[in-house]
Amino acid sequence: MSLVDLSFIIGGPQGGGVESAGQIALKAFVVKGYNVLGTREYHSNIMGAHSYYHVRVRDGPARALRTPVDLVVAIDAESVLTHVNYVGEGGYLVYDLDSVETDATKIASMEPSLRSRLRRFFESINMKPTVGSAVKVLEERGVRTVGLPLKDMLKKVSETLGAPIASIAKTVNVIGLTAGLYTLGVGLEYIVKAVEAQFGRRPKILAPNVAAARVAFEFMEGSFGSMKELPDGPHRGRVRMVASGNEVVAMAKVVGGLTFETFYPITPASDEAFYIEENKYVELGELSRRLELDRLPIAVLQTEDEIAAINMAIGAAVAGARAATSTSGPGFSLMNEAISMAVEMEVPVVVTLWMRAGPSTGIATRTGQQDLLHAIFSGHGDAPKIVVASGDHVEAFYDAVKAFNWAEVFQTPVIHLLDKYLASTITVLDEWDLDVGRISINRGLRVESPLEGYKRYEVTDNGISPFAPLGATTMVASSLEHDEYGFTSEDPVDREAMVEKRLRKFETMAKSIPEEEKLSVHGDPDARVTIVSFGSTKQPIISAMEELEREGVRVKFLQLRILSPFPSKTVSEILDNSDLIIGVEANSLGQLAFLVRAHTGIEVGHLIQKFNARPFYDVEIAYGVKRVLSEGARRVVVSGGA
Amino acid sequence: MEAVVVKRSSGGLRCFNCANWLPHVHYSFAGYCTVWGEVTFEDYYCSKHSMMSVDADRFYWCASCRVRLTREEASTHWVQGHRVVRGAYVDPDVRDEIYEG
Numbered sequence: 001m002s003l004v005d006l007s008f009i010i011g012g013p014q015g016g017g018v019e020s021a022g023q024i025a026l027k028a029f030v031v032k033g034y035n036v037l038g039t040r041e042y043h044s045n046i047m048g049a050h051s052y053y054h055v056r057v058r059d060g061p062a063r064a065l066r067t068p069v070d071l072v073v074a075i076d077a078e079s080v081l082t083h084v085n086y087v088g089e090g091g092y093l094v095y096d097l098d099s100v101e102t103d104a105t106k107i108a109s110m111e112p113s114l115r116s117r118l119r120r121f122f123e124s125i126n127m128k129p130t131v132g133s134a135v136k137v138l139e140e141r142g143v144r145t146v147g148l149p150l151k152d153m154l155k156k157v158s159e160t161l162g163a164p165i166a167s168i169a170k171t172v173n174v175i176g177l178t179a180g181l182y183t184l185g186v187g188l189e190y191i192v193k194a195v196e197a198q199f200g201r202r203p204k205i206l207a208p209n210v211a212a213a214r215v216a217f218e219f220m221e222g223s224f225g226s227m228k229e230l231p232d233g234p235h236r237g238r239v240r241m242v243a244s245g246n247e248v249v250a251m252a253k254v255v256g257g258l259t260f261e262t263f264y265p266i267t268p269a270s271d272e273a274f275y276i277e278e279n280k281y282v283e284l285g286e287l288s289r290r291l292e293l294d295r296l297p298i299a300v301l302q303t304e305d306e307i308a309a310i311n312m313a314i315g316a317a318v319a320g321a322r323a324a325t326s327t328s329g330p331g332f333s334l335m336n337e338a339i340s341m342a343v344e345m346e347v348p349v350v351v352t353l354w355m356r357a358g359p360s361t362g363i364a365t366r367t368g369q370q371d372l373l374h375a376i377f378s379g380h381g382d383a384p385k386i387v388v389a390s391g392d393h394v395e396a397f398y399d400a401v402k403a404f405n406w407a408e409v410f411q412t413p414v415i416h417l418l419d420k421y422l423a424s425t426i427t428v429l430d431e432w433d434l435d436v437g438r439i440s441i442n443r444g445l446r447v448e449s450p451l452e453g454y455k456r457y458e459v460t461d462n463g464i465s466p467f468a469p470l471g472a473t474t475m476v477a478s479s480l481e482h483d484e485y486g487f488t489s490e491d492p493v494d495r496e497a498m499v500e501k502r503l504r505k506f507e508t509m510a511k512s513i514p515e516e517e518k519l520s521v522h523g524d525p526d527a528r529v530t531i532v533s534f535g536s537t538k539q540p541i542i543s544a545m546e547e548l549e550r551e552g553v554r555v556k557f558l559q560l561r562i563l564s565p566f567p568s569k570t571v572s573e574i575l576d577n578s579d580l581i582i583g584v585e586a587n588s589l590g591q592l593a594f595l596v597r598a599h600t601g602i603e604v605g606h607l608i609q610k611f612n613a614r615p616f617y618d619v620e621i622a623y624g625v626k627r628v629l630s631e632g633a634r635r636v637v638v639s640g641g642a
Numbered sequence: 643m644e645a646v647v648v649k650r651s652s653g654g655l656r657c658f659n660c661a662n663w664l665p666h667v668h669y670s671f672a673g674y675c676t677v678w679g680e681v682t683f684e685d686y687y688c689s690k691h692s693m694m695s696v697d698a699d700r701f702y703w704c705a706s707c708r709v710r711l712t713r714e715e716a717s718t719h720w721v722q723g724h725r726v727v728r729g730a731y732v733d734p735d736v737r738d739e740i741y742e743g
Contacts, residue, residue, distance in 0.1 A: 016739065018739065076669075150669075151672070154671075155683055168733050
């Protein structure tokens with residue numbers, strides 16, 4: 001059991017330094033030797049609305065976020081009021097002393113519904129909805145509050161430097177964060193190292209931020225005495241990597257042989273393409289001489305829309321490139337016709353689909369698992385394709401490479417299903433977590449110099465025809481129904497032969513992909529209660545299972561990783577041996593439960609769902625399981641997150 | 643040009659109510675002085691102080707509502723006691739913190 005288990009929130013206006021503060025906090029704990037998990041929650045209005053960074057720190061695995069938290073660092077008044085009910089007894093609130101008079105009803109950037117809820121809450125306890133009231137409520141609950149004279153501290157930073165501070169947003173956040181980290185026992189040395197890691201390449205920003213950290217730490221020592229130091233964690237001194245899901249997938253694509261990536265800007269997919277663009281010129285070292293290349297031939301192209309993005313990727317793939325495009329739900333809707341075309345043309349293209357909260361634009365910058373069925377049934381006509389869903393950063397890394405291999409081996413579109421939570425979540429990884437030595441690149445059955453009479457769509461037993469890149473010989477790659485050469489044909493015999501060929505290929509996919517890559521079973525395999533889920537719920541579920549096990553509740557977790565072709569037989573066998581099946585999904589329709597029923601006839605009798613566009617917390621899943629077990633609840637909807 | 647910024651004005655004239663001063667878009671206790679080209683705090687004062695008013699036909703910024711306003715709109719906000727200024731200061735690193743929508 002983990003001895004150190006800390007959760008905290010840093011809140012402020014979007015654009016006000018919350019992102020940097022969160023990352024500095026994560027890095028400080030990594031330097032100190034702990035495992036970390038942190039994610040950002042931000043409003044889609046681009047600037048000014050409340051955003052926050054939610055962090056979990058453990059000496060054991062940090063698998064999921066949770067509430068209540070041990071600390072809220074509130075850079076502004078809105079953050080105090082928004083998170084008033086999130087700090088646990090014995091926790092800390094760090095806030096700006098100048099904000100105590102601020103009334104929730106006067107905060108323009110606050111969601112009106114939240115304003116109303118706060119007004120009702122404070123009315124119910126005969127108080128005004130002000131920061132001062134919130135501070136008082138928290139103190140009565142046993143929360144320790146730390147009021148900072150933020151303005152005066154910023155002036156002191158300015159005086160220390162002998163210069164005005166241009167980057168106010170970043171300096172204010174470091175002042176608040178440092179005070180917060182002091183309460184958790186993180187020394188100035190670690191904070192300064194983390195600030196240096198964050199801004200080290202930008203000396204003009206680094207100096208004021210280091211000064212801000214020093215001023216804040218001195219203030220805390222002056223006010224509260226010497227800090228009670230948190231002991232170093234088990235990984236102190238080790239070189240480790242801190243990366244987001246976006247970054248991990250981008251890295252995987254680069255080492256997986258990507259040569260052409262397209263995108264049209266959309267949350268949360270764009271960061272992946274940006275990262276590839278920024279880092280595509282990796283050092284090739286010895287490979288440089290062997291490959292006769294100075295640098296990797298990767299093109300990243302921002303297109304005019306998602307229709308162009310996927311069609312360009314398809315064009316590149318037909319020409320022999322390892323091609324991918326990256327998007328989220330709304331962009332994927334625009335790609336539907338082209339996905340169908342890729343199935344018909346048998347084009348190896350990867351679509352990285354970062355799910356977010358729909359339908360429509362929905363909540364553009366928040367998470368959800370609502371595109372599972374959309375991914376599987378994308379494209380008109382009989383358009384089977386591979387859909388793979390990754391559960392965490394490590395799986396996402398290897399799945400991104402496998403997606404390319406499967407696309408090229410089976411000459412099919414592959415949808416790599418991820419979500420905004422994974423995209424934005426930063427975790428700490430070890431070198432062996434992302435082991436390039438475990439990666440193999442399989443480009444499938446290719447003929448670089450086909451003989452005359454090459455049949456692009458040759459009918460074969462396994463449905464796979466040898467692939468030649470466009471230009472290698474005279475050939476036709478067609479989105480119209482075709483004969484073996486690719487020439488358009490409406491002949492009924494040709495049509496039937498091609499449909500059967502594509503079906504055989506889908507069956508080949510189902511048979512060729514090993515079962516252990518299609519699904520995983522976590523926990524006690526003999527447990528009679530089975531949780532069924534997919535995607536980013538994996539780690540929160542495992543974390544919840546650890547808690548349930550401590551309470552004597554035995555549960556196993558069936559994690560579906562390949563959703564198409566669906567591993568019906570194995571899923572049936574596992575679920576047939578369960579007395580109780582509980583689905584966990586971040587959607588309202590129970591999309592995975594629908595698939596399980598469709599493919600196995602087995603009913604997922606109980607659902608724990610979350611669709612408020614915030615990620616699952618482990619405590620919510622544990623709560624849901626307990627409610628199912630104690631009350632037989634058919635549907636438990638959990639709603640944590642601000 | 644020699645700066646004559648003094649700290650902590652004891653009178654009513656302060657950067658806070660100066661027309662030449664643009665409060666930070668998020669942290670309005672600090673801001674940018676368009677005369678001196680420096681970041682100062684709201685309780686600073688200098689000899690170039692010019693009292694803020696809403697009269698010229700131009701765009702304004704309501705720091706209370708974080709919204710840009712026409713003159714007519716600004717007058718309404720002004721009368722309601724909102725903090726209306728000529729613009730907001732967006733510091734050079736705010737863009738690092740903004741994500742695509």
